[in-house]
Amino acid sequence: MRWSKALIPTLKEVPAEAEIVSHKLMLKAGLIRKVASGLYNFLPLGFKVYHKVEKIIREEMDKAGALEILMPIMTPAELWMETGRWNLYGKELVRVKDRANREYALGPTHEEVVTDLARTEIKSYRDMPKNFYQIRNKFRDEIRPRFGVMRCREFIMKDAYSFDRNEERAEESYKIMFEAYKRIFTRCGLDFRPVEADTGNIGGSFSHEFMVLANNGEEVIVNCPACGYAANREKAEGVSAFCGNDKEESKTPEKVSTPGQHTVEQVTAFLKKTPSELVKTLLYIADGKPVAALVKGDDELNEHKLKNFLKATELIMMTAEQVEAATKAPVGFAGPVNLAGMKIFADNAVMKMKNFVIGANEKDMHYINANFERDFKVNKFLDLRTAGEGDTCVKCGKVLTALRGIEVGHTFKLGLKYSKAMKAEFLDEDGKRKPMVMGCYGIGVTRIVGAAIEQGNDETGIIWPMALAPYQVIITALNYKDDKIKLLADSVYEEFKAAGLEVILDDRDESAGFKFKDAELVGIPLRVTVGNKAVNDGAFEINVRKTKEEFILKREELLSKIKGFVEKETAK
């Protein structure tokens, strides 16, 4: 490609809308342009990178035995009703009507559609295992699209779905995908980590997320450097550093006045205690029923854990009015004593506490020296708190750390959730009809482009991993109007092209500095400068974007050295 013929609209100033570095650089380097909130045009350079990611994914999926198909974006409501997700998915589902007023969802994921396909086409255990995948646009009406291509309303996802005759085979399929994912992200040149994750909206028995490690990541990963345990914060387990004071003598409970003290910090400071000596009572409505959750004052309740335990489809914190109705006291004084009409669940860390502070369900009043059993009953102790940095690892007992990550892939072992709901059955060897055991596996293809930049950049611009770079080499022809330089630059360009290198020739009538800056911004891994030094002395300056190394090559060694470098840098 000749730069003069391309469309690479680099910017000196970034549009004010961009917040994080990858978004800024994608705009600045002319990779994307916004159409509306959460909707982007991919310009030629950005789309080239996208294609590189897509190619790697397709190669690895095919190698893993998955079968590429194409399913419609517009999917009939009836399918979604079969699994109940027409209602469950909520506002995130983009719904459209056709001229006959029939309803459709623009697919946010395709479990219903593939399961429908599988139930008609897979009839026997002999037809399995099967793994269908597609690479397509997905639609999710996000509450808040943000960070450019990271969280979009329309994005491109690779989604795969496996069908097996039993649990064991399904686990094999899962493992095959897990390994394929590791290869995919490795080949993309990303620093990533698979972590245990919550199953969320998709459902199923267990899942892993593939996180690209980055400071701007939306996800928090709880990680044990000692044993390798790693999980999404939504799911992670950890033991609170404070382990309780259950050896203490039980003291007499006492109602104390705490006028105007609402928050944990206020109450404990007022009573000259620490937050870890207080148990906070959080009130929720779970599928219409009130529940109370107790966690230590300095811990955070993990709503995912509570929701999963209750098997609730909806878990909403009570409004101030609901709290008043339930506790007969304003918000800030809720406690577990005499809390009528609801079940009380407490975090494991609370179990060992003694003589703690709780709300008294009375305006401006708290109890001190409260204890379990004597003062109130707990229906069940379980892991309810959000784990974090400084906790003790449940696997090995060492200290946990926290990392930030961008979720680029997610694998789920679905089990029978969809096959049962949609009657996707097959005839097994024993002549019995059985539901297929499913797995599903997603990769955010467009998101990988952003994640790669988030991981590879410096003050001058993007630093692409070789495997994702839109071009492997840029030939910067200084003063292309000069016939000698033009002739020489063209000959190098043609030679590289013929040798199969992905090369762009900067033949624009711009100053040297301008072209160097653009090459660095756009992040081409290798730059060959053709100027007077090349014409007069046969000295071609090579610049390595990533390391800022600089060296001089002779004309005849250019191709082989450059080619060697590209091959070495491309992860296999």
Add this chain to the structure above:
RNA sequence: CGGGGCAUAGCGCAGGUGGCUAGCGCGCCUGGUUCGGGACCAGGAGGUCCCCAGUUCAAAUCUGGGUGCCCCGACCA
């Protein structure tokens, strides 16, 4: 969904106490000079001042309503 902010040329911004032809930098076009780190000179093009209504002799500017975009929050006991 709650809170906050912004909206003026392709991008970044100024103007705003109502007033005459709406500016600046970058980018863009023409010509010339330059040519190894975002060059210089001269000339030029480009605007429904987000939209609708109101106040007024007069609205980018004041008032009301709407829309779009961005940020924060949705962990409060």
